[in-house]
Amino acid sequence: MIGLNQKLEKREKDGQPVRIGLLGAGQMGTDVVATTKMMKGIEVVAAVDIVLENAREAYNIAQLDVEVVEVKTAAEADEAVRAGKRVIARDYRIVCDMKTVDVMLDATGVPEIGAKAALRAARNGQHLAMMNVEADITVGPILNWYAQRKGVIYALAAGDEPAACKELYDFATTLGFTVVAAGKGKNNPLDRHASPEQEDIIKEAARRGLNPNMLIEFVDGSKTMIEMAAVSNATGLIPDVRGMHGPATDRDHLNEVFRLKEDGGVLNKIGVVEYGVGHVAPGVFLIVRTDHPRLRQAMVLRDMGNGPYYTLFRPYHLCSIEVPLTAALQVIEGKSNMAPGRKLYSEVFAVAKRDLKPGDVLDGIGGTTFYSLIDTYETASAERLLPIGLAKHACVTRPVPVDQPITLDDVELHRPSVVLDLRLLQDAWMKGEISDDALFEKVDSLIVD
Numbered sequence: 001m002i003g004l005n006q007k008l009e010k011r012e013k014d015g016q017p018v019r020i021g022l023l024g025a026g027q028m029g030t031d032v033v034a035t036t037k038m039m040k041g042i043e044v045v046a047a048v049d050i051v052l053e054n055a056r057e058a059y060n061i062a063q064l065d066v067e068v069v070e071v072k073t074a075a076e077a078d079e080a081v082r083a084g085k086r087v088i089a090r091d092y093r094i095v096c097d098m099k100t101v102d103v104m105l106d107a108t109g110v111p112e113i114g115a116k117a118a119l120r121a122a123r124n125g126q127h128l129a130m131m132n133v134e135a136d137i138t139v140g141p142i143l144n145w146y147a148q149r150k151g152v153i154y155a156l157a158a159g160d161e162p163a164a165c166k167e168l169y170d171f172a173t174t175l176g177f178t179v180v181a182a183g184k185g186k187n188n189p190l191d192r193h194a195s196p197e198q199e200d201i202i203k204e205a206a207r208r209g210l211n212p213n214m215l216i217e218f219v220d221g222s223k224t225m226i227e228m229a230a231v232s233n234a235t236g237l238i239p240d241v242r243g244m245h246g247p248a249t250d251r252d253h254l255n256e257v258f259r260l261k262e263d264g265g266v267l268n269k270i271g272v273v274e275y276g277v278g279h280v281a282p283g284v285f286l287i288v289r290t291d292h293p294r295l296r297q298a299m300v301l302r303d304m305g306n307g308p309y310y311t312l313f314r315p316y317h318l319c320s321i322e323v324p325l326t327a328a329l330q331v332i333e334g335k336s337n338m339a340p341g342r343k344l345y346s347e348v349f350a351v352a353k354r355d356l357k358p359g360d361v362l363d364g365i366g367g368t369t370f371y372s373l374i375d376t377y378e379t380a381s382a383e384r385l386l387p388i389g390l391a392k393h394a395c396v397t398r399p400v401p402v403d404q405p406i407t408l409d410d411v412e413l414h415r416p417s418v419v420l421d422l423r424l425l426q427d428a429w430m431k432g433e434i435s436d437d438a439l440f441e442k443v444d445s446l447i448v449d
Contacts, residue, residue, distance in 0.1 A: 008041030017044040018331045024107035025049040031320035034062040046087045055088035074098045096120040103327040107131040111389040116418040116448040118143045127330040132155045137229040138389025140340040142426040155336035159322030162230040166186035166338045168286040177288035180270045181258040184288040185280025194219045195368045217366035225348045225374040228273040232346035240272040243373040250279040255309040258287045286312040287304040338433045347380035348372050356400040364392045384408045
């Protein structure tokens with residue numbers, strides 16, 4: 001990110017701002033609009049939400065002194081943007097088809113929308129900035145690969161814990177440290193069976209300006225599993241145990257807790273993703289190790305302790321406020337700050353939140369029917385566990401007791417579904433059952449209307 005401010009200032013001066021098309025004008029999306037209002041050389045020119053007034057209100061909250069118009073087509077949107085206006089719409093396809101948008105920013109959190117929008121935007125030459133971590137952990141590898149084939153850049157957006165962890169990971173590995181664990185803090189008390197229908201949840205969500213389902217994603221632990229799976233798939237780090245350890249700790253004791261068991265810690269192996277409960281949030285951390293005698297002496301002089309385990313700690317993550325940096329990096333530098341490789345290392349799967357019976361239909365992440373846990377992709381695949389990105393609207397076909405993982409054999413998946421089509425292709429591709437050329441032809445032919 002060094003020097004990005006100067007390059008953005010030049011784009012402002014030259015009248016060539018980075019132009020973002022936003023999908024999802026909720027709390028996070030609105031923050032992005034407000035942030036770009038204060039930045040130079042970058043702007044949100046289009047905002048889409050199924051509740052149109054949310055999109056309009058995002059511009060109002062951002063205090064943009066510019067005309068905002070509703071549009072029905074991409075052509076209308078492009079004409080309005082060229083005239084210096086901002087546009088709002090209900091249909092995500094309008095943003096994805098616009099010629100005046102450089103970066104499609106998905107802030108919906110819905111895997112199906114994320115998959116459709118990513119394909120459509122890439123086909124139209126737009127870079128893909130994903131706040132939609134749920135889509136990333138489900139079909140991120142194939143979306144990233146497809147974007148590359150289309151000559152555009154896929155990136156998991158800066159600001160949230162995954163990208164903040166990746167910053168530390170890149171720093172540490174560049175310097176030759178051994179990464180023991182990458183993690184985040186969890187600040188909500190864990191309640192696996194919490195429901196968005198609970199009165200206390202509804203009140204707390206209203207107080208924090210959140211949808212109750214979004215709050216439940218945090219409370220039942222699903223969001224933590226999702227975020228650390230994204231880190232895993234971008235780095236190759238894996239969970240040490242199913243669901244991770246999640247011990248109680250604080251910032252000052254991270255490197256004492258996240259070390260090998262033989263050294264007094266909780267870990268069975270190094271190279272893992274983790275989280276800590278306690279005074280860690282809103283920070284993210286990396287536990288690193290070096291056994292080089294000179295470097296250990298140098299770390300003592302830098303007040304980092306005697307080692308061999310050391311804590312690298314970023315005490316903040318600014319979520320949506322940092323997101324525009326990703327769009328700027330894509331357009332100006334031609335780079336992604338974070339993306340998965342050609343395979344999944346971790347899977348986040350659904351676990352019954354209550355006793356499920358045949359005929360029950362699974363709701364979404366943060367709902368009433370399931371919570372989420374992380375495990376390695378190989379283990380989850382061998383056990384045919386249901387990826388959470390495919391869970392919504394799946395119909396239960398046989399009883400699943402509370403706290404039992406839901407398998408693909410327990411449900412009938414919802415169709416039609418682009419995210420499911422992509423996932424099946426991705427699984428075959430990862431197993432070497434389909435060539436890159438054949439895969440590209442199939443993905444390119446998927447209908448996203």
